[in-house]
Amino acid sequence: MPPDASVTGWADFDDDVATAPSSEDLALLGALAADLTDLGYTVDGVAALLGAQAAAALDRGQTAPALLECRRLLGGPRRTRAVPVLLWLLGEAVEQQDLRAAFPGTGVSGLEHLRLIEPVGAEASGPHRRATVDLRPYGSDVAGNLWVASDLGSEQRPGPLRRDHVLGIGGASLTLAQTVMRAPVDRALDLGTGCGIQSFHLLSHARHVTATDISERALAFARFNVLLNAPALDVDPQHLGDRISLRLGNLLEPVAADRFQLVVSNPPFVITPRTGGPEDTYTYRDGGLAGDAIVENLVRDLPGVLSPGGSAQLLGNWEISGSTAWDRRIRAFIPAGLDAWVIQREQQSPVQYAETWLRDAAEDRDRESYLAGFDAYLDDFASRSVEGVGFGWIWLRRPPAPSDLVRVTVEEITHEIEQPVGPHLAAAVARSDWLAAHTEQAASGSGIADEFLLVADDVTEERHQRPGAEHPGIILLRQGAGLRRTTLLSTELAGFVSACDGDLTAGQIAGALAMLLERPDAAFIAELLVDVEQLLREGFLVPLP
Template sequence: MRDFRGDLASFTTENIAALLSPAAQDALELGLIEPAKLELRSLTRGAPARLAALVRLFMLGDVVPWQQVADALPRTGVNFLLESGLAVSPSEDSVQSRFDLRPISVDLDGHKREYWITSDLGEEITGKPLLPDHVLGVGGATLSLLRLTPRKQVGLAVDLGCGCGIQAIVAARHAKNVIATDISARALDLTAFNAALNSVFIELRLGSMLEPLKGEKIDLLVSNPPFVINPAAGIEDEEKIMQYRDGGMADDDIVSGLVKGLPSVLAPGGMAVMLGNWLLSDAPWEDRPASWVDPKLDAIVLQRETFSPAQYANLWLRDGGINPRQNPGRFNVRLTEYLMYFEAKSSPGVGFGYLAFQKPAVEISPDDTWQQFEKLPDGRPPSGQDVENFFAAANYCRGQETPLALSDEKFEVQPDVTEERFYRPGEEDPAVIQLRSGRTGQTMPVGQYFAAFYGACDGELTAAQITVALSELLGADVPALAAELELPIRIALGSGYLKVPQT
């Protein structure tokens, strides 16, 4: 594998971007591979030709002349691809890959790292619907979860439902031990190959959801579970069930079961981050996911978007290769199944979003946990640093014996935050004051007292000094003012408007 890594040294996202024209790159974003094929077939000499051969072979599914592949892989040669099962030889002088293999650039705390990830070929290359045991590559959901994951050093990290294994492979950079689980043996095989290709060791376990993790105490659990709500759940029909997205359980039980089981596997201080969706009802959207969360867990649940029954059905039917133009009869049958399902559940649709949890390091009462349920502005995904910050704020506030506004802490505002004030015509006092995070786009409505307090948090004055000075300026009672400031200070710490003090 070392020689193969050496052959792939120039096969990077930066080099590929420089090789392809902007028009070809834009076409690839749309799933159109022919423009890139036409460009690269014209490159026949030197380093560009060697890189072009790798891109054509591994990313575009092209049939590439044997000698061009041999030139691009001087250490391992074509025979390595054939013997390992990565490629086949359609004719005695050509090679074609059986898998998608491409470089993925991941931003870890401001540092870019490159990984090579192997997965199954997509429909745009095979021209056929995906098979039930299809293993996905790196898409938008995968990148969102990578961004959502905290990157502090941990003992044991778990990638539950690992697929191609990229979450586990990236976690190996900051975890002493990593376990990857999946219900698909084929997914575990690809994860094993990708781990070896990227020089990391991962323990692989076959099984469903938390079952392979009994007895473990996990410091970081990462999961993009097969959460798609499917009216065909429980039906033994491979045409309807796709392993990478359909968990085979009713309703949103995949996500709810995973959330409910977290207290049994998380270590004290352990965190879990995942993607998921939930059925909507006439009640507030947060009621359903909130009912899954153990009262002694800290939690953030952010709803990114919602789908009507027809939108949800259309999204996942097309994802499974059921297209209304190519097969209108089959599409309409499946669509009707979805619509009847949502009608029977009296559900107006599905909410999708991000979930993060922390098991506090010490035993606490439910009154002391932090649980936040919020709609995400503009669909901007939160970062692992945002998740860490929220839980650090919870830990910090639980450790304070005096009101925060009367403490000796010298709070500091985050440098990316701006303050916005809105006035009604002719009035001197603002009708609305809000803080806006430049990093996340989130806003926090505040009152005049907290706005004044926040503006004085320069890292020089203690919270108590600011509160006392405000009480004198406003003629307010100090304890009453401190009580009014307590909640917004906590929210500002948890949402990243104030820096969480180091403890």
């Protein structure tokens, strides 16, 4: 039995889910992949086909320029290249003769067998076919050109989304993929896999990936996507269990007995009024609990599936009461004995939040239904005195051994940052670990005082002063990469930073400044080095290699 094998194996998520793509015919999937490759159906290929403006509009969800360009292309030599764009990205009906020309290996019957298209109207023999799924190219930074199947969105198939909608490549999934720290691991967990995007990335640095979801349809989509992209993902279709397995169940229940070095999750964190039953929720975003309890429970339970030294990265929402600091509630979620780093990226009012998620599922098309939904959101938030909702990233780590020196950092960073930010977050964790080790040494009199420091390559300094003033009133350090922090320096700290060229130790620089400023006392040096540690922690300074 392969590692992490489940009693609900791969085959259980195929033909039993008639509303998801079929992945039983590996030869047919190979033919489809070959046809898509020949069509140039990649992110760059579609952009070149449509032109920069139409492609950019399509990325924003505006389909009109792309549709007009594709209709123009139907009259020229690139007619076949327009077919998959019309079919799967724009939701247009396509003539069978165009499908035959575009997919000579797969054929119309093959596309129907894979459950990617269906006849238009009641006549199966009619001349037109339309998409049953969204199948789009994905430019992965770890596996190159891939394709991802998911449910059609409201711009392709008008009307509210189905309640068991399987989300495709969304902003949140891309955010998480760019945020994950990608160190090599033996076993990784994609919790709430959806269509499988996070698993794609995990397969690049994990020996084995377990993907879970509460939705059988989602697991069927994930299975199809992995098999369609098997060569690029370094997966053998005949021995899938060697690299990846699927498990059906709610959150951590399917893996309660397992341990992982890395857990990645874009959970169903959306705060939703509990006004009806399960039939009134969207499985891809609603966790089925009141308020932010889904994130609270997940954060508290995750340590149970982490190996010693293992970490978890997830996205989440948390409620904010008007009478307390924004970080109070999310801090309360974090279990004792765990390293944690929470970054709030955005905060919305209840009105903004309701607007965002009602529009997300196209529930704003019917005025009265929209008003009822909005009212339910506002009443739900008011019942808990919620005046804001935070969104952000959560990183948790189980220490290799029980320790009193766990570190919990909760901060707000709302400005634009560099993407992918995962490598920069990993570097920050490494610096924090380095500092923790030196903090332990400080008790014996060493600490960072004996270390040689450098200013990070991306850091610049700004000085501002009033006209005619002898000295600057404001001195700033700015990062050009990563989290792009800005920090305000005192005159003494600015002097310290300017001397960090690797020639003198931190203790020697601090001592020289103490003499220069006529403050040769141990307290001044100790306080200065505490500020230096913060500059190291945030990446303005780095140890000499």
